[in-house]
Amino acid sequence: MATPHDFSSKVFQVDTLDLGNGHTEKIVKGGRNLLPLLPKAFAGIKQIGVIGWGSQGPAQAQNLRDSLEGTSIKVKVGLRAGSSSFAEAEKVGFSNAHGTLGDMFDTVKESDLVLLLISDGAQSELFSKVFELMKPGATLGLSHGYLLGHLKNVGAKFPTNINVIAVCPKGMGPSVRRLYVQGKEVNGAGINASFAVEQDIDGKATDIALGWSVALGSPYTFQTTLESEFKSDIYGERGILLGAVWGIVESLYRRYIGQGQSHEEAFRQTAESVTGPISKTISKQGILALYEGLDAAGKKTFEQAYSASYPASREVLQEIYDEVSNGNEIRSVNLAGERLKKRPMGKIDGTEMWQTGKKVRAARDEAKIPLNPFTAGIFTACMMAQIDILLEAGHPYSEAANESVIEAVDSLNPYMHSRGVAYMVDNCSITARLGTRKWAPRFDYNLQTQAYVDIDNSAPVDAKLIEAFKKNPIHAALAACAKVRPSVDIFVE
Amino acid sequence: MATPHDFSSKVFQVDTLDLGNGHTEKIVKGGRNLLPLLPKAFAGIKQIGVIGWGSQGPAQAQNLRDSLEGTSIKVKVGLRAGSSSFAEAEKVGFSNAHGTLGDMFDTVKESDLVLLLISDGAQSELFSKVFELMKPGATLGLSHGYLLGHLKNVGAKFPTNINVIAVCPKGMGPSVRRLYVQGKEVNGAGINASFAVEQDIDGKATDIALGWSVALGSPYTFQTTLESEFKSDIYGERGILLGAVWGIVESLYRRYIGQGQSHEEAFRQTAESVTGPISKTISKQGILALYEGLDAAGKKTFEQAYSASYPASREVLQEIYDEVSNGNEIRSVNLAGERLKKRPMGKIDGTEMWQTGKKVRAARDEAKIPLNPFTAGIFTACMMAQIDILLEAGHPYSEAANESVIEAVDSLNPYMHSRGVAYMVDNCSITARLGTRKWAPRFDYNLQTQAYVDIDNSAPVDAKLIEAFKKNPIHAALAACAKVRPSVDIFVE
Numbered sequence: 001m002a003t004p005h006d007f008s009s010k011v012f013q014v015d016t017l018d019l020g021n022g023h024t025e026k027i028v029k030g031g032r033n034l035l036p037l038l039p040k041a042f043a044g045i046k047q048i049g050v051i052g053w054g055s056q057g058p059a060q061a062q063n064l065r066d067s068l069e070g071t072s073i074k075v076k077v078g079l080r081a082g083s084s085s086f087a088e089a090e091k092v093g094f095s096n097a098h099g100t101l102g103d104m105f106d107t108v109k110e111s112d113l114v115l116l117l118i119s120d121g122a123q124s125e126l127f128s129k130v131f132e133l134m135k136p137g138a139t140l141g142l143s144h145g146y147l148l149g150h151l152k153n154v155g156a157k158f159p160t161n162i163n164v165i166a167v168c169p170k171g172m173g174p175s176v177r178r179l180y181v182q183g184k185e186v187n188g189a190g191i192n193a194s195f196a197v198e199q200d201i202d203g204k205a206t207d208i209a210l211g212w213s214v215a216l217g218s219p220y221t222f223q224t225t226l227e228s229e230f231k232s233d234i235y236g237e238r239g240i241l242l243g244a245v246w247g248i249v250e251s252l253y254r255r256y257i258g259q260g261q262s263h264e265e266a267f268r269q270t271a272e273s274v275t276g277p278i279s280k281t282i283s284k285q286g287i288l289a290l291y292e293g294l295d296a297a298g299k300k301t302f303e304q305a306y307s308a309s310y311p312a313s314r315e316v317l318q319e320i321y322d323e324v325s326n327g328n329e330i331r332s333v334n335l336a337g338e339r340l341k342k343r344p345m346g347k348i349d350g351t352e353m354w355q356t357g358k359k360v361r362a363a364r365d366e367a368k369i370p371l372n373p374f375t376a377g378i379f380t381a382c383m384m385a386q387i388d389i390l391l392e393a394g395h396p397y398s399e400a401a402n403e404s405v406i407e408a409v410d411s412l413n414p415y416m417h418s419r420g421v422a423y424m425v426d427n428c429s430i431t432a433r434l435g436t437r438k439w440a441p442r443f444d445y446n447l448q449t450q451a452y453v454d455i456d457n458s459a460p461v462d463a464k465l466i467e468a469f470k471k472n473p474i475h476a477a478l479a480a481c482a483k484v485r486p487s488v489d490i491f492v493e
Numbered sequence: 494m495a496t497p498h499d500f501s502s503k504v505f506q507v508d509t510l511d512l513g514n515g516h517t518e519k520i521v522k523g524g525r526n527l528l529p530l531l532p533k534a535f536a537g538i539k540q541i542g543v544i545g546w547g548s549q550g551p552a553q554a555q556n557l558r559d560s561l562e563g564t565s566i567k568v569k570v571g572l573r574a575g576s577s578s579f580a581e582a583e584k585v586g587f588s589n590a591h592g593t594l595g596d597m598f599d600t601v602k603e604s605d606l607v608l609l610l611i612s613d614g615a616q617s618e619l620f621s622k623v624f625e626l627m628k629p630g631a632t633l634g635l636s637h638g639y640l641l642g643h644l645k646n647v648g649a650k651f652p653t654n655i656n657v658i659a660v661c662p663k664g665m666g667p668s669v670r671r672l673y674v675q676g677k678e679v680n681g682a683g684i685n686a687s688f689a690v691e692q693d694i695d696g697k698a699t700d701i702a703l704g705w706s707v708a709l710g711s712p713y714t715f716q717t718t719l720e721s722e723f724k725s726d727i728y729g730e731r732g733i734l735l736g737a738v739w740g741i742v743e744s745l746y747r748r749y750i751g752q753g754q755s756h757e758e759a760f761r762q763t764a765e766s767v768t769g770p771i772s773k774t775i776s777k778q779g780i781l782a783l784y785e786g787l788d789a790a791g792k793k794t795f796e797q798a799y800s801a802s803y804p805a806s807r808e809v810l811q812e813i814y815d816e817v818s819n820g821n822e823i824r825s826v827n828l829a830g831e832r833l834k835k836r837p838m839g840k841i842d843g844t845e846m847w848q849t850g851k852k853v854r855a856a857r858d859e860a861k862i863p864l865n866p867f868t869a870g871i872f873t874a875c876m877m878a879q880i881d882i883l884l885e886a887g888h889p890y891s892e893a894a895n896e897s898v899i900e901a902v903d904s905l906n907p908y909m910h911s912r913g914v915a916y917m918v919d920n921c922s923i924t925a926r927l928g929t930r931k932w933a934p935r936f937d938y939n940l941q942t943q944a945y946v947d948i949d950n951s952a953p954v955d956a957k958l959i960e961a962f963k964k965n966p967i968h969a970a971l972a973a974c975a976k977v978r979p980s981v982d983i984f985v986e
Contacts, residue, residue, distance in 0.1 A: 254747065258845070315836065322828045328821045335815045343808065348938075350946035352751070441934030445841075453843035 007197075007223050011041045011207045012214065017222075017484060019397050020476030027398070028221045029484055030190060032183065034214045039071050041211025042113070043204065045139075049111030051078045051104055051130075052118035053085035055173035055429055056143050060115060060216060062092055063180045065100075067215035076100050078107025108133045113208060115141040120330075120431040121337035124150045131159045137201070139163035139208050145230025146431065148198065149330045164198040165209040168229050169216060170402035171411030172428065180217035190217035191411060192402050192485065194224040219485035222398035232395050234324045236403035238435040239317050239386045240379075241412055242428060246348075246421055246436060247443030248378055249274060253353050255452060267353065267360045269372040274379050275417035277371040283409040286482070287383065288475045290376055298373035300461075305377025306384075306469065307462040309451035313378075314385035316442045321389050329435070336434050345433060349422030357420050378447065380469075383408070387474050397477040405478060500690075500716050504534045504700045505707065510715075510977060512890050513969030520891070521714045522977055523683060525676070527707045532564050534704025535606070536697065538632075542604030544571045544597050544623075545611035546578035548666035548922055549636050553608060553709060555585055556673045558593075560708035569593050571600025573611075601626045606701060608634040613823075613924040614830035616640045624652045630694070632656035632701050638723025639924065641691065642823045657691040658702040661722050662709060663895035664904030665921065673710035683710035684904060685895050685978065687717040712978035715891035725888050727817045729896035731928040732810050732879045733872075734905055735921060739841075739914055739929060740936030741871055742767060746846050748945060760846065760853045762865040767872050768910035770864040776902040779975075780876065781968045783869055791866035793954075798870025799877075799962065800955040802944035806871075807878035809935045814882050822928070829927050838926060842915030850913050871940065873962075876901070880967050890970040898971060 007026055008014060012034065017027045042048075048068075050061040057077070065075040077094045079085050081103055094101040108114050108130055116123060116130060127147060134140060140162050142148075151157060158164045169176045171191035183189035193216060195209040213221040224232075237243065249271045256266035281290045291302055323329045348354070383404055390400040416424045425436045500519055501507060505527065510520045535541075541561075543554040550570070558568040570587045572578050574596055587594040601607050601623055609616060609623060620640060627633060633655050635641075644650060651657045662669045664684035676682035686709060688702040706714040717725075730736065742763045749759035774783045784795055816822045841847070876897055883893040909917045918929045 311836075312839075315832075318832060319829065322832070323825060326824060326828060328824055328828075331819060331821055332816060335819060335821075336812065339808075339811060339815070343804075346805075346943045348942040350950070351942055437938070438935070441938040442931070444938075445930070445934040449841040449844055450839045457843075 007206055009207055009210055011037050012210050017220070017398070017480055019473075019480045021397075021473035023397055023473070023477070025222055025396055025398055027484065028210050028214070030214050030218045030220060035067050038068060038211050038215055039073065041207045041214070042073055045073060045112040045208070047074045047076055047111045048113045048115065049076050049078050049107040050115045050117060051107060052116070052122070053077065053079055053083070053089055054117065054119055056169070056176065057117040057173070058088065058092065059173035059177035059180070060117060060143070061089070061094065062177060063216045064212070065093075066180070067217070074100065076102060076107050076111065078102055078104040080104050105129070105133055109135070111138065113139045113141055113212070115143070115212075116147070117143055119429060120144070120146040120333060123147045124334050124337070127151070127156070134159065134162055136161040139165060139205065141209075141212060142166040142226070143168050144233055145196070145226035145228075146234070146330065148226040149230045149327060150334070153327045153331055158199055160199070161201065162199065163201055163205040163208065165205050165212075166196040166198065166226055166229060167193050167209055167213045167216065167221070168195070168224075168233065169193045169218065170407045172415070174415070175411040176216060183217050190219045192398075192406060192481070193218040193221050194229060194399060194402070195221050196224050196226045196229055198226045222396060224396060224399050228395055228399060231321070231324050231393070232390055232399050232403045234329055234431065234435065235317075235321050235390075236386065236407070237428070237432045238320045238324075238329075238439045240383045240404055241408050242425060242432055242436045243439035244313065244317075244382045244386070244443045245274060245379070245408070245413075245416070246425055247440035248382060248447065249421060250353065250440070251444040251447045251452070252375055252378060263352070263356045264360050267356050269370055270375055271357055271416075271421055272360060272364070272369045273372045273375045275413045275421065276366070276369040278376050278379055279409040279413040279417070281371070282405065286475055286478050287380060287405065288470065290380060291469075294373050294376075301373040302377035302380075303461045303466050304455055305374045306381040307465050308454040308459055309378045309447055310381040310385055310465055312446040312450040313382035313443060314389070316439065316446050317382070317385050317389055320439060321393065332438075333431050333434055337430070340430070345437070347422075347426045348437070349420060349426055354420055354422040357422070361420065378451070382443070384469055384472060384474075387472070391474070397474070398481065401474060401477050401481050405474075406481065500699055502700055502703055504530050505703050510713070510891070510973055512966075512973045514966035516890055516966070516970070518715055518889055518891055520977065521703050521707070523707050523711045523713060528560050531561060531704050531708055532566065534700045534707070535566055538566060538605040538701070540567045540569055540604045541606045541608065542569050542571050542600040543608045543610060544600060545609070545615070546570065546572055546576070546582055547610065547612055549662065549669065550610040550666070551581065551585065552666035552670035552673070553610060553636070554582070554587065555670060556709045557705075558586075559673070560710070567593065569595060569600050569604065571595055571597040573597050598622065598626055602628070604631065606632045606634055606705070608636070608705075609640070610636055612922065613637070613639040613643075613826060617643045617827050617830070620644070620649070627652065627655055629654040632658060632698065634702075634705060635659040635719070636661050637726055638689070638719040638721075639727070639823065641719040642723045642820060643827070646820045646824055651692055653692070654694065655692065656694055656698040656701065658698050658705075659689040659691065659719055659722060660686050660702055660706045660709065660714070661688070661717075661726065662686045662711065663900045665908070667908070668904040669709060676710050683712050685891075685899060685974070686711040686714050687722060687892060687895070688714050689717050689719045689722055691719045715889060717889060717892050721888055721892060724814070724817050724886070725883055725892050725896045727822055727924065727928065728810075728814050728883075729879065729900070730921070730925045731813045731817075731822075731932045733876045733897055734901050735918060735925055735929045736932035737806065737810075737875045737879070737936045738767060738872070738901070738906075738909070739918055740933035741875060741940065742914060743846065743933070744937040744940045744945070745868055745871060756845070756849045757853050760849050762863055763868055764850055764909075764914055765853060765857070765862045766865045766868045768906045768914065769859070769862040771869050771872055772902040772906040772910070774864070775898060779968055779971050780873060780898065781963065783873060784962075787866050787869075794866040795870035795873070796954045796959050797948055798867045799874040800958050801947040801952055802871045802940055803874040803878055803958055805939040805943040806875035806936060807882070809932065809939050810875070810878050810882055813932060814886065825931075826924050826927055830923070833923070838930070840919045841930070842913060842919055847913055847915040850915070854913065871944070875936070877962055877965060877967075880965070884967070890967070891974065894967060894970050894974050898967075899974065
């Protein structure tokens with residue numbers, strides 16, 4: 001896979017992020033102080049059309065509008081005729097009367113920058129019409145490389161008379177909005193984003209992308225390609241971000257109950273431990289600190305869990321990466337879209353585990369949530385395997401770090417901590433919901449049939465694997481990433 | 494999907510099987526009395542090359558050799574240079590010295606009928622070379638439509654100067670051999686097979702296929718197409734034949750333990766019940782008899798389980814069918830083949846459930862294995878959903894019946910009963926092992942998150958679904974299929 005090229009900007013300062021491991025990456029730091037530069041970055045753009053009101057739509061439309069307040073650039077939300085989201089958009093101030101809310105296709109036609117934030121399935125269905133309607137010379141903005149993957153599968157291409165760019169926040173929409181609002185007090189708080197320039201017909205594409213990212217409130221923006229983005233994004237959410245975390249806690253919950261724990265206690269030692277202290281420690285101090293903070297017995301337990309489960313999780317992760325890369329996963333999502341028209345997806349949160357979880361959360365004493373070293377070892381091994389596969393495939397460090405660690409501990413897991421892992425799984429994008437249902441059970445079964453069997457048979461710790469964990473270059477990269485972003489506890493209702 | 498055409502034979506009697514539900518199918522009944530017709534069916538064929546020594550290879554090579562004893566037609570086994578299977582083939586009487594064992598590619602070159610029984614992955618890798626080496630005018634025989642699916646994916650075609658046929662026994666190789674041997678005492682015992690003629694360049698293809706099937710000992714042979722075959726076969730093994738049965742018993746085992754059963758008792762009420770009395774009742778009396786044999790309370794429990802789980806299992810089955818049909822599943826198997834070169838598949842039978850199973854089987858009193866009505870309802874619902882999808886997609890009744898019922902209860906489940914479901918999963922073809930690992934967890938999770946939640950929330954029985962079950966046209970078709978095949982208890986060591 002081609003890694004992203006170098007880039008320069010006529011508007012924003014480009015910094016070099018020293019990853020502390022012999023590598024550097026070009027980045028643009030964000031912040032409210034940069035908002036006055038937006039009109040220059042968006043030169044020639046009179047209207048930004050935000051198409052769709054799913055996860056990213058509401059967040060991006062509002063952040064862009066707020067960031068562009070006082071300029072002549074209009075942010076207009078475009079929705080499908082008859083969509084129930086019109087009411088939602090009106091609630092936060094977009095309106096037909098002010099010309100900031102309208103029909104999706106009209107908005108595509110009028111806008112100079114079209115942010116296509118409809119679901120992946122809808123993109124697969126509607127891309128030809130959107131391409132046809134776009135003004136020559138306009139810019140198509142994506143927040144995800146999915147469409148490129150789909151075009152490759154069906155042998156189609158982007159029109160050659162438009163710019164094609166992407167800004168991909170490394171967190172779900174609600175976090176992008178929530179942290180932007182919090183960022184009004186703490187300058188620079190927000191969700192990191194990657195950007196990609198797929199087509200640049202007028203030399204402005206990079207600055208439009210960077211302007212868009214700064215306007216969203218990204219603490220820092222790193223470069224990727226659409227291809228690298230869709231691979232890492234679809235892979236990441238099927239892995240530790242959603243699929244793996246669900247499968248891991250299900251398998252551990254059963255294991256601990258089988259070992260005699262009460263259901264409530266097992267929930268605390270698994271889901272609560274992951275979304276609470278494990279995620280918080282990684283967020284504030286990094287992955288290695290999680291291990292180093294354990295006592296001798298805890299370290300030994302962590303090592304056993306890590307050592308036995310790294311290969312089991314890695315096997316599933318490699319399969320996911322291959323399936324995403326060869327287009328199968330995108331084909332599957334499109335096929336599922338057809339089935340979903342007849343029968344909607346069921347919820348997953350009705351099972352005993354998640355019902356117990358509700359009770360446990362209701363009675364939660366945050367300070368008393370255990371940091372279970374076995375749970376930590378299983379979770380960390382999967383996270384590290386995910387990172388290792390991304391780095392070996394040539395993804396940028398920032399992409400690996402954000403898709404595997406920062407998005408987990410700073411965006412998704414805080415939501416899971418507040419509302420439950422199952423709630424999160426039931427309320428993410430359709431592509432992610434499908435992928436989570438597909439892969440979580442695979443992590444569960446692989447851990448159960450391979451890792452836990454090895455552990456119960458007292459398989460020796462793989463010292464090389466533990467050594468590789470300790471020396472992994474991602475630790476320095478995470479520390480470097482943390483420095484370009486103020487530490488803010490995301491506030492989740 | 495195109496359904497198979499009518500066919501006629503110059504050698505064998507073609508019968509019309511009245512399916513008792515308004516449909517008929519053309520079939521050829523088997524039996525030892527037909528063996529004298531083989532030289533006529535195989536006119537012009539001096540050597541049959543059996544390539545590969547996996548599941549089907551040993552069975553087919555031996556059955557063909559035994560059936561052709563006393564004729565001038567030679568059966569030669571061809572293996573890859575250096576293969577450890579040479580010794581296995583020698584053990585059962587094939588030998589270099591007698592010209593009945595040799596190099597795979599030499600055997601392809603020399604043979605007039607080449608039975609390509611190497612693994613699906615090897616077929617994907619080696620098909621070009623095999624096509625190149627085959628004599629013009631020779632016949633390529635497959636026991637599975639996989640290669641057609643692969644050729645479609647990669648845009649390749651069969652050479653136009655050869656016949657291409659398939660004979661696909663609806664049971665694994667060891668059953669094909671075992672029942673053939675038993676068939677020496679009970680004329681006509683064996684594993685049913687489908688046949689397909691993909692290319693017929695000389696008008697002989699149908700009779701070569703029918704001769705091959707009769708020589709294998711198929712009690713009856715029905716017509717299909719290569720496309721219909723690969724879809725139903727790959728789908729079926731991912732469904733009730735292997736994937737679903739594993740996922741079902743795992744989910745039920747946990748459920749019953751959660752309800753207070755001992756581990757041994759839960760194993761008896763799940764895996765033992767399925768592979769024992771449930772399979773035996775279906776084998777001898779049909780699916781409906783399983784339900785009708787229950788008492789009033791049992792019927793109610795069965796209906797609840799059936800009603801809640803049919804949609805949950807059907808959802809996964811429809812996904813499998815779609816994934817197989819669009820080529821994704823075959824692409825996945827090929828991708829996995831690359832990974833398996835680096836890291837072999839782990840076993841699944843080390844978990845507590847299957848270790849408990851060993852103890853339960855060792856202490857088994859066959860007569861005391863319970864026919865659990867809840868387990869029966871879950872298992873049957875999945876089986877019926879599998880059948881319904883196949884019939885709706887236009888597959889022949891014989892194909893639906895064999896791929897969903899007869900192969901399960903008369904070939905695979907008896908092996909599972911003897912050695913364990915996990916043993917079976919660890920010892921089937923690579924394509925099946927991959928598919929089982931991929932889909933079993935999906936059935937498990939869908940039952941757990943959807944069906945069992947509904948049952949625990951006392952969801953009402955769907956009377957229409959139960960009515961549709963009782964009136965399903967497959968029941969008459971199964972009864973009709975049973976009549977053309979002597980009932981033999983397969984003997985498994």
